[in-house]
Amino acid sequence: MAINRAVVFALFFTLALAKAEIYTAQLLKGSITCLDCPNGSDLSGVQVLVKCDKVKKLAMAYTEKDGTFQTELPSDGPKSANPSNCMAKIMGGPHLLYTSTKNSLIPIAKSKELGHFTTSKPLSFYKTCPSKGKCGGKDLGFASSKTVDLPLPREWGLAPSSYYIPFIPIIGIP
Helix, strand or coil: CHHHHHHHHHHHHHHHHHHCCCCCCCEEEEEEEECCCCCCCCCCCCEEEEEECCCCCEEEEECCCCCEEEEECCEECCEECCHHHEEEEEEECCCCCECCCCCCCEEEEECCCCCEEEECCCEEEECCCCCCCCCCCCCCCCCCCCCCCCCCCHHHCCCCHHHCCCCCCCCCCC
16 A cells, blocks of 8 residues: 555656746846935835836846845746846835936846846936926826815714715716
């Protein structure tokens, strides 16, 4: 009976190895620079996003105090992305950051060291507006999500009227 269990276990183990594909993650190491910060500034907590062409997943990393970050390149399973089609972008940080449009996307390149990839140049940003007041935010089509609230006295202890007055969207009016 023990021999039968050992044979069945060996069979399943062999099948599992036959189905397994070798997957090696491709490591990305990069850095950011602040163009108007004093030397030795704390650059930790800046979020960097990595997107590769024809890959649904994204990779994200947070920077260390010296501005370096490290993450795996995004991939959809064993078929890894082509690193030459990957881009890195600063998404934000603990404080408001300004980036120029030409420096907002940086391509990924093969590192001189073996075993990992890097950004072709450091991602750069400003802490203050570099355009002398022309740094207004762009409207990306997002509006306020505040609903209409009836002016009921708060002493009554009722929830906002948007909780119990239904919202009926107007759809398909010709």
